[in-house]
Amino acid sequence: MTTTKNLLLWLAFLCVFTACSDKEEDPAPEETTTAAAGLDYFPTTAGSTWSYEGDLTYSYKSLGTKKVINxxxxTEFEQNQNGTISTIYVFKEAGSYTLYTAVAGVGNIELTVLKENEPxxxxxxxxTVINGLTTRYTYTLVKKGLTKTVLGKEYKNVIQVKLATVVLFQGMEIPFDQPFNYYFAKGVGQIMSELGSSGTVSLKSYTIK
Structure with a gap:
């Protein structure tokens, strides 16, 4: 898969491909209750799973284990794309959700993809710098409290987030494709990604433990 495709799958959402190589102390797993998960826009309870289909197809499982990075x-997640297993990491604090991974051909990336308390x-x-190019990711919280239907299933309490990516080069701002739109449902997680010219990815099934 090309570097651009690797980066696209990361931006499509739950980062992807190779596990990060940071060797830091791993604390003991922390327990997160199902009740708490129901309040999250990105649940991390161990054993929870999500399966996506569309122009990109992959699935995720929360392992529930913890790793200290930066x-x-x-929280550690396992990603499966057509039988290829890799690792991503999710950090939650005060309504902010940050993803971390190593993208093949790109390097380590850490991005805050949602701030649910943002107006x-x-x-x-x-x-950040990717392949020697300075790249800026700007997220905008477009709308809260949406009701959205994905693959025939209705989700409530949905937040829409728009991502605009530009490469900064010799004083110019060069857009990376069209802006992407992501939809997060409370108690579920990400339910849809609209990836501009690269199509759409939709949540097919999920289990929250």
Whole structure:
């Protein structure tokens, strides 16, 4: 798979491909109750699973184990894309959800993909260097409290987030494709990704433990 496709799957959401190589102390697993998971826009309870279909097809499972990366305690997830197993990490704090992974051909990436307490229209950005190019990711919380139907299933309490990615080069801002839109349902997680010219990925099934 090309570097661009690797990056696209990461941006499609739950980062992907190879596990990060940080060797830091791993704390004991922390227990998260099902009741608490029902309040999250990205549940991390051990054994929870999500399966996606569309222009990209993959599945995820929360292992529930913890790993300290950059001083933060992340929850470990296993990703399966057509039989290829890799690892991603999710950090939650005060309504913010950050993903961390190593993307093949790109390197380590850490992005805050959702801030549920941000007001509608609020935005946040991360700037990083990918393959020698400075890249800025700007997320905007478009709408809260949506009801959205995905593959015939209705989800309530949905947040829509828009991602605009630009490469900064010689004083210019070069867009990476069209803006992407992500939809997160409370107590479920991400239910849909609209990836501009690259199509759509939809939640096919899930189990929250």
């Amino acid at each position: 001083g933060k305690s992340y 509608e229209g609020g935005s946040w950005s991360t700037t």
